[in-house]
Amino acid sequence: MSTEVLRAPPDPYHLGHRPASANAPPQVTGHGAGGPAPKRIVVGYGFWIFLLSDVVIFASLFATYAVLFKNTAGGPTSEQLYDLRNTALETACLLASTFTCALASIAVGERSQKWTQIALACTGLLGAAFLSLEAREFASFVARGAGPSRSAFLSAFFTLVGCHGVHVSAGMLWLGTMMAQFYAKGFRRDIRHRFLCFTLFWHALDIIWVAIFSLVYLVGTEPRQFLP
């Protein structure tokens, strides 16, 4: 047997279904000719599945909100409560923090401790700003007698937006842990995998916020609403 047959095809991600070269026939064995996928791919895929299940939870909360949106029980309506200036500030904070989180992932790729810590600290500060804006909003609602027990609409609102806020809070804890681990243990492979999951989590939170600010706040303050 010639060594030509034993030579591993140039298959950097070990996907097992790439031809060895442009002219060679594809090496499809059905058993992963290149071996198992690298751990980064598998870890990312597993965490992606978790994120999608989280998105399904948020979808049911969105459905609840959409159904109960008009059931204000004589209490304050969304138009009277929502303050779009506050929402715009929250959106800006979260979008900027998503960007700094992406910059942190570049810094991790470059193994730069200084820039990793700076970018993650910026992400954390922006996340904290978002949380304080949201807490201030919730406090002002409750002070105006529009707490979660006032009407079905407000119960649904606090559950949906509060659930997102809880996720951001959990992300802040995770972020602090990642900063400490990078500082104490360096850019170890397993810690980079945890960080990959953290970036996916943080970006997914911003995707959910996009749905919240568009479909809860912007639709809710629109006087010409058409929702049933």
Add this chain to the structure above:
Amino acid sequence: MSTESPDPREYHYQAGSYIGEDRPPGAAPDAGEHTVRREVHGYLLGLALAAGLTIASFWVSHTGVVYGPALAVALLVLAVAQMGIHLIFFLHITTDPDNTNNILALAFGVLIVCLIVFGSIWVMTHMNHNMMPMSELIQHQP
């Protein structure tokens, strides 16, 4: 016996490799500064597109540009577009072969989300239409 030089496209294959690991053994690391600049440019483009769509959403909701009853749909479209931008630029969901599983899982997730949201709205709207009004319901009780 591998004497052919590897196809450079194979080794600059960036899908999800933004954490900067899992370079194939023997492959030269990417030219550092160039790659960083390219990745920063990619994220800046994503940020600009996302910010543009956000501003468009706020602007559309505050001007009479869109016909009133269609406004919620317009906002939904802008939101879905921005989610797509986030998925591509920040979550790195691409059409590359190592993303096939992620795409399939995403498609299933979108199916479930649509079933839950639109199904709930549909069913509950019909229930509201067909329910007896509360006052009559009380009168009919023994």
